Amino acid sequence: MIVDDDPDFGAVASNLVELEGLSASHATNAREALMLCREKDFDVVLLDLKLGADSGLEVLREIRQGWADLPVIVITAHGSLETAAAAVREKAFDYLGKPFPSAELIGVLRRALEWRAGRKSPDTTLQNVSTSTTAIVGNSPAMVAVYRLIARVADTDSTVLIAGESGTGKELIARALHDNSSRTRKPFVPINCGAFTETLLESELFGHVRGAFTGAANSHRGIFETASGGTVFLDEISETSPAFQVKLLRVLQEQEVRPVGASEPRRVNVRIVAATNRPVPELLNSDDFRQDLLYRLSVIHIQLPPLRDRSEDIPLLVEHFLQRTNAKLNRHVIVPADTLDWLKSLTWPGNVRELENAVERAITLNASGRLLPEDFIQFTPAPFLQKNELAITNPVPSLSQEPIPADHSWRCAVPATLDEVERQHILATLRFTDGNKLRAAELLGIGRYSLYRKAERLGIKLDSLSIRTTEP
Numbered sequence: 001m002i003v004d005d006d007p008d009f010g011a012v013a014s015n016l017v018e019l020e021g022l023s024a025s026h027a028t029n030a031r032e033a034l035m036l037c038r039e040k041d042f043d044v045v046l047l048d049l050k051l052g053a054d055s056g057l058e059v060l061r062e063i064r065q066g067w068a069d070l071p072v073i074v075i076t077a078h079g080s081l082e083t084a085a086a087a088v089r090e091k092a093f094d095y096l097g098k099p100f101p102s103a104e105l106i107g108v109l110r111r112a113l114e115w116r117a118g119r120k121s122p123d124t125t126l127q128n129v130s131t132s133t134t135a136i137v138g139n140s141p142a143m144v145a146v147y148r149l150i151a152r153v154a155d156t157d158s159t160v161l162i163a164g165e166s167g168t169g170k171e172l173i174a175r176a177l178h179d180n181s182s183r184t185r186k187p188f189v190p191i192n193c194g195a196f197t198e199t200l201l202e203s204e205l206f207g208h209v210r211g212a213f214t215g216a217a218n219s220h221r222g223i224f225e226t227a228s229g230g231t232v233f234l235d236e237i238s239e240t241s242p243a244f245q246v247k248l249l250r251v252l253q254e255q256e257v258r259p260v261g262a263s264e265p266r267r268v269n270v271r272i273v274a275a276t277n278r279p280v281p282e283l284l285n286s287d288d289f290r291q292d293l294l295y296r297l298s299v300i301h302i303q304l305p306p307l308r309d310r311s312e313d314i315p316l317l318v319e320h321f322l323q324r325t326n327a328k329l330n331r332h333v334i335v336p337a338d339t340l341d342w343l344k345s346l347t348w349p350g351n352v353r354e355l356e357n358a359v360e361r362a363i364t365l366n367a368s369g370r371l372l373p374e375d376f377i378q379f380t381p382a383p384f385l386q387k388n389e390l391a392i393t394n395p396v397p398s399l400s401q402e403p404i405p406a407d408h409s410w411r412c413a414v415p416a417t418l419d420e421v422e423r424q425h426i427l428a429t430l431r432f433t434d435g436n437k438l439r440a441a442e443l444l445g446i447g448r449y450s451l452y453r454k455a456e457r458l459g460i461k462l463d464s465l466s467i468r469t470t471e472p
């Protein structure tokens with residue numbers, strides 16, 4: 001049974017299912033779905049969470065009560081960790097975010113049918129997770145895939161390796177794994193492995209006995225012991241030494257630690273989540289990272305996509321940071337759609353963290369109540385404002401294509417130094433000339449080389465300012 005208020009989706013899904021040699025009925029609302037359930041003996045249900053006025057979750061609940069062993073696959077166009085967790089709480093079989101590749105749907109359907117036929121144990125289904133308190137924003141297909149993975153593995157003791165560029169949310173995901181596990185009432189302890197020397201890191205994690213090394217006046221329990229029952233988040237795991245890696249591998253294999261200087265190992269009960277900024281394929285080929293440890297750590301591997309590959313999440317993230325910052329500062333700043341489009345068109349090499357900082361800074365410094373590109377340009381280091389050529393799905397007006405307002409002035413909040421004012425005026429003029437330096441210098445009444453000198457002194461990267469997107 002396909003339950004979706006969208007008749008087009010119903011038709012497409014029916015076709016797909018029929019190609020697999022199955023037959024399907026289509027219900028478009030809750031009443032119809034439950035009526036059909038009573039009439040027919042379905043093997044699997046595909047259920048949209050949003051059914052017009054009806055709630056898909058309610059249907060899921062009723063199906064669970066009346067037909068406990070009927071697998072329900074929840075689909076949603078509004079993927080979030082909350083909906084994934086809710087689906088799991090109500091014992092959905094699996095969770096898919098629209099749009100999904102048809103192969104993925106078929107794969108899940110087959111698993112559900114096998115499970116229904118009793119050939120697979122239910123441990124291939126979603127794990128039971130509790131409500132999450134972590135706000136993870138974004139509903140791009142890549143993020144929905146991440147939510148689904150979190151929902152599936154959170155409440156297991158499997159070691160998880162989270163890989164992704166700096167600022168993509170690795171620590172946030174690690175916390176979500178912890179929050180959605182039965183360890184949630186126990187500690188979540190993040191530790192940045194790159195910030196310690198080998199000896200310190202060992203003593204920090206494994207603990208040490210009195211007199212183990214110079215300065216060890218007292219014995220010290222390590223994080224693996226103090227976090228007992230909880231989760232230890234080993235950040236920047238690739239920065240550890242091979243010697244340390246051997247010891248960590250032993251902890252993973254034996255579930256015990258040997259404090260520095262101790263003769264006897266001690267049993268520990270922690271779940272380990274590790275993270276790395278370095279791409280996993282690179283680690284696989286590197287001499288300074290042990291392959292056996294890598295395999296052991298990445299029982300589950302979560303790859304967080306860089307923000308430039310999911311620019312559709314940018315408006316949601318900006319709204320999220322905007323609301324938070326407005327509340328914190330008691331402001332009511334808004335972001336016009338044009339600004340959102342412009343933000344979407346940038347590459348964000350520092351990923352979500354960079355976007356978060358840029359929005360906070362822009363709001364703090366904004367005086368007009370409306371965030372405009374210049375609020376960002378003015379105070380953001382130029383490399384962060386590069387155009388993202390790939391992200392432009394619907395052509396985004398570049399600055400140069402925006403209609404030039406009759407009044408091309410810029411605002412300046414006091415206090416500001418003369419350097420800041422000068423910088424802002426040069427930037428505004430360069431925008432006015434579409435990045436044409438010669439013309440900007442003319443308008444500013446200075447020579448081209450003095451413009452270069454000023455730009456250098458004020459940290460304006462003239463080259464990255466050629467914002468005009470050259471047409472291929």
Ligand SMILES: Nc1ncnc2c1ncn2[C@@H]1O[C@H](COP(=O)(O)OP(=O)(O)OP(=O)(O)O)[C@@H](O)[C@H]1O
Nearest residue numbers: 135136137138165166167168169170171172352353
């Ligand atoms: N999907 C998201 N929704 C909301 N906030 C996010 C999201 N992803 C990241 N953030 C925020 O961005 C910032 C950076 O996230 P986080 O510290 O988890 O990144 P990281 O991958 O661990 O970065 P690094 O490798 O530099 O340590 C945090 O403030 C986090 O709350």
Ligand SMILES: [Mg+2]
Nearest residue numbers: 167170171235
């Ligand atoms: Mg981090």
